[in-house]
Amino acid sequence: MREREVSPLPREARPYQGRRAGLVTRMVAAGIDGLVVGLVLLGCYGALVVLLLLIDPRNFSFPDFGLLFSIASAFVVLVVYQTLGWWLVGRTYGGVVMGLRVVDHRGRRPRLPGAFVRALLSAAFPIGILWVVVSRQNRSVADALLRTSVVYDWQPEDRPHHAPPR
Amino acid sequence: MGGTTEGDDVTRPGPDIRPSDVAVAVSAGLIDTIATAGGRARTLLGPLARAVLRPPLLPASLWPETPLAALTRSGEARREALAAEVEARLDAVVPVVVDEVLRRTDLTDLVLRHVDLDRVVSTVDVDAVVERVDLPAVVQRVDVDQVVKRVDLDAVAARLDVDAVAARLDVDAVLDRVDLTAVVLRRVDLNAIVEEVLARLDLVALAAEVMDGVDLPEIIRESTGSMASDTVRGVRMQGIAADEALSRAVDRLLLRRGDRTTQAPEHQREPKRADSSR
Numbered sequence: 147m148r149e150r151e152v153s154p155l156p157r158e159a160r161p162y163q164g165r166r167a168g169l170v171t172r173m174v175a176a177g178i179d180g181l182v183v184g185l186v187l188l189g190c191y192g193a194l195v196v197l198l199l200l201i202d203p204r205n206f207s208f209p210d211f212g213l214l215f216s217i218a219s220a221f222v223v224l225v226v227y228q229t230l231g232w233w234l235v236g237r238t239y240g241g242v243v244m245g246l247r248v249v250d251h252r253g254r255r256p257r258l259p260g261a262f263v264r265a266l267l268s269a270a271f272p273i274g275i276l277w278v279v280v281s282r283q284n285r286s287v288a289d290a291l292l293r294t295s296v297v298y299d300w301q302p303e304d305r306p307h308h309a310p311p312r
Numbered sequence: 313m314g315g316t317t318e319g320d321d322v323t324r325p326g327p328d329i330r331p332s333d334v335a336v337a338v339s340a341g342l343i344d345t346i347a348t349a350g351g352r353a354r355t356l357l358g359p360l361a362r363a364v365l366r367p368p369l370l371p372a373s374l375w376p377e378t379p380l381a382a383l384t385r386s387g388e389a390r391r392e393a394l395a396a397e398v399e400a401r402l403d404a405v406v407p408v409v410v411d412e413v414l415r416r417t418d419l420t421d422l423v424l425r426h427v428d429l430d431r432v433v434s435t436v437d438v439d440a441v442v443e444r445v446d447l448p449a450v451v452q453r454v455d456v457d458q459v460v461k462r463v464d465l466d467a468v469a470a471r472l473d474v475d476a477v478a479a480r481l482d483v484d485a486v487l488d489r490v491d492l493t494a495v496v497l498r499r500v501d502l503n504a505i506v507e508e509v510l511a512r513l514d515l516v517a518l519a520a521e522v523m524d525g526v527d528l529p530e531i532i533r534e535s536t537g538s539m540a541s542d543t544v545r546g547v548r549m550q551g552i553a554a555d556e557a558l559s560r561a562v563d564r565l566l567l568r569r570g571d572r573t574t575q576a577p578e579h580q581r582e583p584k585r586a587d588s589s590r
Contacts, residue, residue, distance in 0.1 A: 156529075159548070166574040168554070168556065168559055169555065170551050170555050171551035244547070252577060280562065298552065300548070
């Protein structure tokens with residue numbers, strides 16, 4: 147029997163705790179993740195620029211990697227970022243801001259292989275997120291294939307989430 | 313009747329012959345004979361006696377009956393005087409004789425042996441007797457304490473149907489007369505009761521319920537929250553609202569009935585392991 151707990155969640159958010167999120171919040175979270183990836187790439191580029199400047203200031207010029215390399219590096223950073231985020235804490239920074247968490251079919255955060263595959267799918271087929279609005283269970287293509295869910299979770303720690311009291 | 317007296321002769325002529333009884337029988341027989349003879353003689357000689365005592369040719373003053381009548385009246389008066397004298401003497405003698413007789417006789421034994429007391433008592437009107445008895449005065453003379461001391465109260469109590477007595481008891485009336493508050497304060501160890509109540513109380517659950525009721529987390533958030541956290545909260549709630557609105561719109565567009573099943577699987581506890589499963 148579950149002990150009575152004091153819920154730290156705001157009252158208005160309690161009915162949604164543990165339910166699969168809709169398209170809007172997931173898109174906002176994805177956008178934030180995109181910003182994060184962009185910042186990381188920018189940071190890496192900036193670090194490289196600084197390094198080159200320190201190594202050879204006289205012959206310094208801003209490196210030009212080309213579109214393909216940029217896209218590929220963004221893809222890699224995104225996959226790594228999402229994999230680590232979902233595997234370690236079940237959410238990325240975008241999920242932290244929007245109060246979302248990725249869980250598997252057992253209600254727990256995905257394991258490393260699952261997180262990696264999901265990150266690959268999400269990065270390679272980003273349009274698959276639009277399936278959320280059509281799905282009766284609010285699932286994206288990656289969720290449907292991997293039996294994962296993105297749920298509202300306003301609790302900061304990775305606590306086992308339970309269905310809200312009816 | 314019957315019974316022997318001390319004066320009886322021990323040496324009788326035979327076992328069934330008593331001289332005293334013979335004498336009484338003979339005397340009685342003679343008296344009966346004389347009385348019978350007298351009655352017959354009166355019947356036979358009556359007319360002759362009247363003729364002799366009241367000769368028809370003589371005046372009444374010369375009748376022989378006249379002096380005889382005078383003598384009869386004189387004799388009657390003397391008899392009456394004698395009877396009165398005898399009665400007076402008997403009045404004096406009989407009590408003394410009776411007293412002496414009773415002194416020598418166990419009257420109680422006599423009554424017990426010869427008197428049917430049940431029949432005598434059955435004729436007594438006990439109600440009338442009781443009515444005349446001053447019961448309060450009788451009770452007043454009874455030492456109730458001594459009586460009660462001899463009563464086995466335990467045996468009486470054992471036969472008592474306490475449930476029936478209690479059923480008839482008006483508990484409310486009893487309680488109305490009792491100052492329960494004073495009784496409790498005087499006789500009840502309130503500290504022990506409070507400790508027992510606290511021991512049985514799930515204070516954690518109670519505190520959790522109170523905190524949930526007053527929404528303590530919200531109070532803490534309001535008191536410690538920053539603008540950024542309020543902004544994030546607002547953005548989240550607006551995002552949720554937008555999700556709901558979009559879902560309803562699409563469902564209406566697709567002519568779906570019923571709500572979406574958006575409840576995710578609940579967390580399944582896994583057995584604790586020494587190494588991390590990460």
